[in-house]
Amino acid sequence: MLGNLxxxxxxILRDLKGEGRLDELHIEVAMREIRIALLEADVHFKVVKxxxxxxxxxxxxxxxxxxxxxxxxxVKIVRDELTELFGREEAGLVFSKPFPSVILLMGxxxxxxxxxxxxxxxxxxxKGFQPLMVSTDVYRPAAMEQxxxxxxxxxxGVYEEKSSDxxxxxxxxxxxxxxxxxxxxxxxxxxxxxxxxxxMMELDRIAEEVRPAEILLVADAMTGQDAVNSARExxxxxxxxxxxxxKMDGDARGGAALSIKTVTGKPIKFIGVGxxxxxxEVFHPERMASRILGMGDVLSLIEKAEEVVDEEQAQxxxxxxxxxxxxxxxxxxxxxxxxxxxxxxxxxxxxxQMGPLKGLNKLQVDEKQLTYLEAIINSMTLKERVAYKxxxxxxxxxxxxGSGRPVSEVNRLLKQYVQTKKMMNKISKGFSTKxxxxxxxxx
Ligand SMILES: Nc1nc2c(ncn2[C@@H]2O[C@H](COP(=O)(O)OP(=O)(O)OP(=O)(O)O)[C@@H](O)[C@H]2O)c(=O)[nH]1
Ligand SMILES: [Mg+2]
Numbered sequence: 524m525l526g527n528l529x530x531x532x533x534x535i536l537r538d539l540k541g542e543g544r545l546d547e548l549h550i551e552v553a554m555r556e557i558r559i560a561l562l563e564a565d566v567h568f569k570v571v572k573x574x575x576x577x578x579x580x581x582x583x584x585x586x587x588x589x590x591x592x593x594x595x596x597x598v599k600i601v602r603d604e605l606t607e608l609f610g611r612e613e614a615g616l617v618f619s620k621p622f623p624s625v626i627l628l629m630g631x632x633x634x635x636x637x638x639x640x641x642x643x644x645x646x647x648x649x650k651g652f653q654p655l656m657v658s659t660d661v662y663r664p665a666a667m668e669q670x671x672x673x674x675x676x677x678x679x680g681v682y683e684e685k686s687s688d689x690x691x692x693x694x695x696x697x698x699x700x701x702x703x704x705x706x707x708x709x710x711x712x713x714x715x716x717x718x719x720x721x722x723m724m725e726l727d728r729i730a731e732e733v734r735p736a737e738i739l740l741v742a743d744a745m746t747g748q749d750a751v752n753s754a755r756e757x758x759x760x761x762x763x764x765x766x767x768x769x770k771m772d773g774d775a776r777g778g779a780a781l782s783i784k785t786v787t788g789k790p791i792k793f794i795g796v797g798x799x800x801x802x803x804e805v806f807h808p809e810r811m812a813s814r815i816l817g818m819g820d821v822l823s824l825i826e827k828a829e830e831v832v833d834e835e836q837a838q839x840x841x842x843x844x845x846x847x848x849x850x851x852x853x854x855x856x857x858x859x860x861x862x863x864x865x866x867x868x869x870x871x872x873x874x875x876q877m878g879p880l881k882g883l884n885k886l887q888v889d890e891k892q893l894t895y896l897e898a899i900i901n902s903m904t905l906k907e908r909v910a911y912k913x914x915x916x917x918x919x920x921x922x923x924x925g926s927g928r929p930v931s932e933v934n935r936l937l938k939q940y941v942q943t944k945k946m947m948n949k950i951s952k953g954f955s956t957k958x959x960x961x962x963x964x965x966x
Contacts, residue, residue, distance in 0.1 A: 524796070524872060525777040529815045531560040536601065536816065540594040547583060553597070554579045565747035565778025570608065570785045578604050602812050608781050609808030614765055614790035618707070619736035623655070623700040625708045627733070629726055629761070630741035631753050632714035635769035635795055637666065639741050640711040641673035642795065642803035643767075647707055648679060655705040657682040657696035659689035659729060660713035670711055677800050680705065689713070690728045697733045708733070718753060723760045730761060737764045739792065742783070744768045744775035751782045758787045769795035772802065772869070780811075796869065814873065824864075824873040831863040844951035849944045851908040855900040862893055895928055899936050902926040911937060 535556045542549050554575050561571045578600055581587070587596045618624040626643065628636050637658065644654040656674055658681075660666035667683065674681035682696040693710055700708045710729065715722045730738060740763050742750040754766055766783055768775075771794045784790055791806045810823055840857075843849050864870050867890060900908065902925030907914050914922070914937065923930040 528564040528777040545593040564776040567782035605812035610784040610790040625735040626737040627735040634743045652706045654707040658711045747778035750779040765792035772796040844947040898926040
């Protein structure tokens with residue numbers, strides 16, 4: 524995520540660390556480089572100016588330069604200021620009581636409103652709410668159909684009514700939600716290529732009709748300063764409660780994410796990180812700042828893991844690793860869980876890029892390889908999976924044939940498995956089987 528900016532900032536700070544003692548000139552040079560990196564990432568020029576001057580002022584502070592590890596201090600300052608740009612506090616969703624509470628989503632055409640409506644509904648459902656969705660895009664019949672398809676796919680209710688009046692439709696949907704006991708009504712609205720007064724008026728009237736607890740702007744992170752400008756204009760008219768930045772998984776440069784809070788005063792509440800309905804993350808300013816600086820986001824990773832990993836199974840697996848009983852069957856299960864965590868690149872990006880994990884994010888990860896590994900294990904008998912030493916040359920040939928992969932890959936997998944087993948055994952000893960793992964990452 525924000526790969527380019529991330530790489531540049533990390534390089535600048537790494538160079539600074541290489542300097543040992545720091546003087547004003549070092550700081551000057553680093554600040555100039557940071558300024559360029561931010562501008563290249565399409566961050567708003569005023570935001571850049573203020574950011575650099577704040578970091579510089581703090582970095583030149585007496586204590587920093589006299590500190591034994593001044594570069595570390597500078598890294599911390601940059602991280603704190605980045606966090607500040609992202610909005611410091613995690614914003615969270617607001618609900619109105621009594622239910623149903625309304626979330627109104629708006630934004631320019633193609634920014635991801637309909638997809639985000641579905642993602643957010645799914646997220647709320649996982650949290651135990653009973654959401655209902657409605658599309659008020661009365662201009663394109665296909666728009667309503669799109670939301671209905673999403674609703675079916677994620678198993679969430681959708682309010683449908685043939686109507687050409689978006690305001691009336693929103694009102695009726697709310698009435699329906701109230702009558703039938705839904706907690707939350709998510710309203711997807713029509714987009715326009717540009718902000719125009721007709722669009723604004725309609726949104727105004729919908730808001731007036733349903734009194735939303737949340738007015739979220741859905742903005743496409745890939746569009747950089749355009750996203751920021753649209754956010755500013757929407758906010759002037761509708762008093763947004765927050766922003767959802769979509770397409771952060773693509774090659775968004777960071778300009779939108781780093782400018783929106785300062786320019787509009789409104790926090791980013793969620794980010795969209797893919798086309799799948801699960802690809803929505805709560806936005807944590809501090810964690811995002813750490814991720815950009817390569818310090819990892821182990822907390823988010825643990826949360827993701829907790830969603831897909833069954834706690835009891837995990838404990839069982841840990842015990843097995845500690846007793847060195849980790850079988851190929853377990854290896855397969857781990858591969859499956861790994862794939863459920865999301866695209867490997869994203870997972871690796873959340874690990875701290877230092878110590879033993881340094882450079883991991885630059886690994887060329889090929890998702891296909893995981894499928895092949897699983898196919899190879901699938902071709903083994905249960906006995907073989909439990910006792911890998913019985914897998915002799917002729918069995919290897921049979922397994923290769925069964926999985927449609929060359930024998931060399933079967934050999935490599937067995938080798939990897941043995942190494943993993945050893946490593947797991949070692950690492951697992953550092954974890955406690957009670958409560959949270961003792962994490963030994965150097966962060
Ligand atoms: N990669 C990626 N694609 C996304 C994300 N969010 C939405 N998209 C894609 O963006 C495209 C447009 O999404 P929609 O949800 O239809 O956008 P919209 O704002 O409802 O569009 P209109 O209703 O036409 O204004 C779709 O192809 C989505 O799959 C995201 O976070 N990441
Ligand atoms: Mg739409």
